[in-house]
């Protein structure tokens with residue numbers, strides 16, 4: 334059996350188990366991913382990042398000419414998602430710390446396309462997320478904590494519904510997913526956003542496949558682009574986005590691309606007990 338090594342990391346407390354699998358040898362079935370991400374009986378994480386060469390993974394072969402590495406992102410429930418803004422920054426940190434890539438600028442393939450990541454002089458990691466899209470549907474409503482709000486549907490590669498609220502306590506404890514109408518066929522991440530000052534917002538997020546998390550990079554970008562339109566801001570424009578786990582800095586450039594910056598931290602590494610892994614296959 335192939336050993337299952339891991340590194341633990343986080344970006345503004347959106348935390349991940351990074352699993353190196355350069356040659357694509359691991360079988361990470363959804364049940365095993367969910368067991369690893371379990372906060373009591375597993376390592377605990379919001380998601381898992383499998384590190385595999387594009388050339389070694391059939392799903393990533395289309396990007397093999399543009400990027401060496403594919404971020405195979407899984408939510409804590411074991412399901413896949415197209416993109417993870419904090420995850421890709423942690424993923425890049427792992428590539429550099431483990432000597433698989435040089436610091437500076439590098440490209441990472443994701444289900445949401447190839448993303449360029451750069452390391453800043455202050456230690457932060459920035460990712461070019463590409464442009465936001467507003468695919469609809471129109472007339473989206475979100476209900477949580479006994480309140481109902483209109484929402485804007487935003488795609489950052491993955492789906493988001495952004496709601497401006499009067500107070501971040503209004504959505505309640507978010508132990509249950511917010512109700513979203515009309516239903517998104519593949520589920521949706523929901524951001525609850527408040528104004529904090531000029532070019533500054535704060536948010537809570539309920540992530541598809543996870544629950545409420547301390548941060549969400551794609552969600553912060555979705556919230557920022559909606560805020561910028563609400564404020565009639567012209568590009569380029571930069572916002573600070575406060576999340577429960579810290580602060581992200583987001584710029585919408587003149588060419589429409591959205592850049593996400595913030596810390597990306599690795600804190601531990603180890604190997605899962607093969608008997609435990611076998612019991613959760």
Ligand SMILES: N[C@@H](CCC[C@H](N)C(=O)O)C(=O)O
Pocket residue numbers: 347380408413414415416417418419420491492522540541542543548549550551552
């Ligand atoms: N936390 C991530 C988003 C992870 C995927 C999301 N839960 C989904 O299902 O789309 C981020 O930092 O962007």
